[in-house]
Amino acid sequence: MADCSNILTETPRTREELFHTLGEFARRGIDYLVVDGGDGTVRDVLSCGAEVFGDDWPSLIVLPKGKTNALTVDLGLPNHWSLAEALAAAHEGYTVTRRPLRITSLENPGEGRCIQGFILGTGAFSIATEAGQEAHRRGAFNSFAVGLTVLWGILQTLFGRSGNPWRKCTPTRIVDRHTGRSLPHPGPGRADERFLTVATTFEKFPLGARPFGRNPAPGLKMAVIDWPVRWVIALLPAVLFGLYGRFLTRKGAQRFYASELELDIGGPFILDGEAFPAGRYVLDEGPQLTFVVP
Template identity: 50%
Template sequence: MGLIYNPRSHHNKGQDLTSKVSPDVFVAQPGNRDQLPDALARLAERGIDLLVINGGDGTVRDVLTCGEPIFGDDWPVVAVLPKGKTNALAVDLGGPSDWTLQCAVDAFENGKRIRRSPMAITPLDQPDARVLGFILGAGAFTLGTKAGQSAHKLGAFNSLAVGVTTLWGILQAVFGSRANPWRRGAKMDIRLAPNGVPLEHSGMGEADRRLILLASTLERFPGGIRPFGSLGKGLKLAVLDQISRWMTLMLPAILFERGPKNLRERGFHQLAAKSFDFELDDQFILDGEAFPAGRYRIEAGPEIEFVAP
């Protein structure tokens, strides 16, 4: 077994480093992201069967991104100890917040196995800079992430932080003017595979702008929200045009599948996609980290087997 331990993750206090579960647990504690490839390569050379990631969603993103050139399509089984400020993947896998290294080892032997493919995000002008992650958002989602960081400073994490930032965004969108960033969104050109067909626009607001783009391969989300409705496995998109104030007020109901019908005509698109390209004039967020504006291709990455209780 190999353990990647991120001492900078919010809930880490070193307890798993001192755990004497087994002499066969090889611990790597890279000091920064640049040291991750070497740490993962050493674990791969040892022929590990289980890779335990101790950290939050950002740590998972970095490990998967740095590990893809090493493991390719032959990953070890992966376990996630949810130690970050946000732990959406752990929520999807059903892992409790107090999971320990011993729990992960026990689950490897007796628990469930869940297969997930992270998204692969590739800059079209820099194909070697591909990254893997599970939640991508743009437009007001970028503002929401910054608001979420403020919520973290106030002590709100995971589902509570989702609720706080959602409420704040809705208030801004309802009572703000069109100049308000929460209502203005970002310029986006979204084109669906295989033929590069543009994603339809409802006609609400400016045709070249969208309020929010959200993409993910997860199936369950913090707070029980369902941004993709009944869509299940695979790569999914939820795109919000510049909707009316009334529809903004309906967003909480929509996120729990209790909203009005004919959502596409009202400016809310939910769809599954094999892959898609998008170009935007603002930053986007991948698992909590901001990435620059530009043109990107989003598709499913390698299928990885995760352990669950």
């Protein structure tokens, strides 16, 4: 790191500035794009850079600095990782590949813009995100904040009455765009509503959780709970660590792999910590990205 003349540093304050910054980086033909921040910063970079880099991104280096760093868990990054250490790892060729989720609006198809990130959630996931923000304000971060949020959500859903917002379902329709078939709704409750939907391309999760079983395959994965059946919610910690079976599926707790889905969501959805409006969207996998790892 003695010679820093070949390192370009920018601190864009808005997404418009970020778009122009990435455009300038692309024009100059950078080899590595370093993101100094957490999951939300990575989401903004991937979303603004979609029009700039398309399917041909430079290698990415993530320096974990955010309040929630779920991506760094998936990549196996240490909490404190310097640029010098990252560049040394890049020199040695230590990399992994991931594809982000890509969400494109069907209501404004002419714009052609998408947002890209790694964890999408609807329904109770939105409320859990608000609770997670409160945990951050009280000093809990990363996996500890995730654990507190999950525990609080389970208690609220398990013991809450019908008017409790944690037990509310959200109008949600999920269609496989390749087959045209809607996702079955085997659980109780209205067929056009879901309690919780989570999609990701992660292969490793905070706290060592295994919501998609041991050694999940790469690509788009989705977990759905149709209705907050109390005994299913009571088993949620075990489900998060790999428990799965037909007895859960019959009550509307499903997990599956997909390549391209159409989502019609009647409430806001969360992508890597930020809320986006209700609407009709296409959910698929974005470009293959190369991340530098230790």
